[in-house]
Amino acid sequence: MSNALSGKGRISAEMAERVRRRADEVGFRPSQAARALKTGRSGILGFVMPDLSNPLFPKLAQSVEIAATKAGYGVLIADSRGDVDEQTAAIERLRQRGVDGIVIVPHRGTRPKIQSLPAAVIHTPSDPLNTVSSDHAEGGRQAAQALIDLGHRDILILGGDRASEVQRDRIDGMVGVLGPVARHRTAWTTDGFPDIADLVAAGVTGVLTTSDLIALRVLGDAYQAGIKVPDDLSIIGFDDMPLATAVRPTLSTVAQDVGQIAEKAVTHVHSLINNEQSNAGGMVVPMTLTLRASTAAARHHQTGEPS
Amino acid sequence: MSNALSGKGRISAEMAERVRRRADEVGFRPSQAARALKTGRSGILGFVMPDLSNPLFPKLAQSVEIAATKAGYGVLIADSRGDVDEQTAAIERLRQRGVDGIVIVPHRGTRPKIQSLPAAVIHTPSDPLNTVSSDHAEGGRQAAQALIDLGHRDILILGGDRASEVQRDRIDGMVGVLGPVARHRTAWTTDGFPDIADLVAAGVTGVLTTSDLIALRVLGDAYQAGIKVPDDLSIIGFDDMPLATAVRPTLSTVAQDVGQIAEKAVTHVHSLINNEQSNAGGMVVPMTLTLRASTAAARHHQTGEPS
């Protein structure tokens, strides 16, 4: 039988070679469909995410695809377009298509029902369902500590969406560091953008955002108000989106190691599929702060007490 | 005979209903694998693109997924990561996985071998293999005409990659409009970024780029050189990336109708799969110019002759 050419089974080297050559001659293409039917494995993983057009996800999707390909899987994408019902529907569609497992980035504030499908959840350590994710709180701490080290003592924290657990964790990390040593306030862009000029006039010298897109907006507002970055105001973003190095000044940012996250997620699902021990219960991947031109030492360095 | 519930075949309404109810009871899930084996159709489309992390593609991938889902297909992604060999390999992997057809955005300067697989090529009208795409030259014309209408007569065209046919077509469109009526020069960022301050000093009042990312960079350079946008310099980008509305001033840009492109591409592949007449031989989708805050009337409006 020609399947012995697939490596396993007991077969003579000679026979194997003969079969292999003949297969090449005829241009033999094993049918995935038939294999899937017989083995009950499609060799396909689903990747569910809230919104591919959000600049955060493409790199992750790309990494998942790379990791999956390396592990011998194909990747079926399912974009839930920010809609929770669509997320449920997407998972169901993937199941119907017979995926062997899924990698999912849950819609903010959501606990998707996976129902006995091997799955890896990429979210945030504070989510009990989390399989693997960046240490968002630690990332927030790094960003905050960087501003502290540069002498900033009056800082604006700017989040994009209160409902996002990832963003809340980042901000919790920031607040944890700033709390004892610096004045700080938190605002959410869903409540409207705060007036940067006013804040700077009131003494703010640093802005921590939960996204490069928000940081870019702050940069622009500062520019229009005649505030110099980084001289008068330091800004740090998150996720190292492509725009971070395209904008002037280049943006300091805290990046996720999406490659590692994707790798671990795929490995985990793969283990689940094969009923192996999943050594992975809430793996945490460190984030990396990259200081670029949008941050500098605070102009009026306060060496004294926190206010 | 449960398949008669799938709609076709001759069956009594009563029987159909009975089967349907029983199917629900048992929680019947048709096996895609078995169906695929029998019908020779996987119900899956492949989507091959050069680089998902390029901000241009996510929206397109998203649109393709939406269009495919609507047409009853799943989408298997294959990112060729800017590598031509990887592109070939990716297509081959998709074929092995038994996709019914593919939608492909070819790597710049490449004519991928599809080999008897139903396919839609999304590229540019100047590519003879093109199935559907934006009218990039017309987009370039729109951008150029907008600056002309605003009184600009000395314009810098800034491309990102000479090897990209899409970018060349956009620039050809720009040059076609500017040629007779304005002074203009073309530069490529692969040769290094031109010094915006020098150019403005030399009389340039407008910059046309082939990408929002490049436009963002120009905006930043101008800012650092103390050049006011749009007062001293107008800038227009391409593709309406998320950053376009996040930056200040917001970026004027020429957008693709990715939804329509994806829709047509999927429809075309679907027709090919069913051996229907493909009415689509080089469909062209118009682009849309959106004027935002990065463009304004030229300060020194030259009403005279082109130079």
Add this chain to the structure above:
DNA sequence: TTGAAAGCGATACCAT
């Protein structure tokens, strides 16, 4: 070690 044959679960055709 090799050959033969039984199924995986749908679909479609053919008798009834």
Add this chain to the structure above:
DNA sequence: ATGGTATCGCTTTCAA
């Protein structure tokens, strides 16, 4: 209109 059954192409088990 309905029930029965051969078949898609591969994997796996069993016999030789």
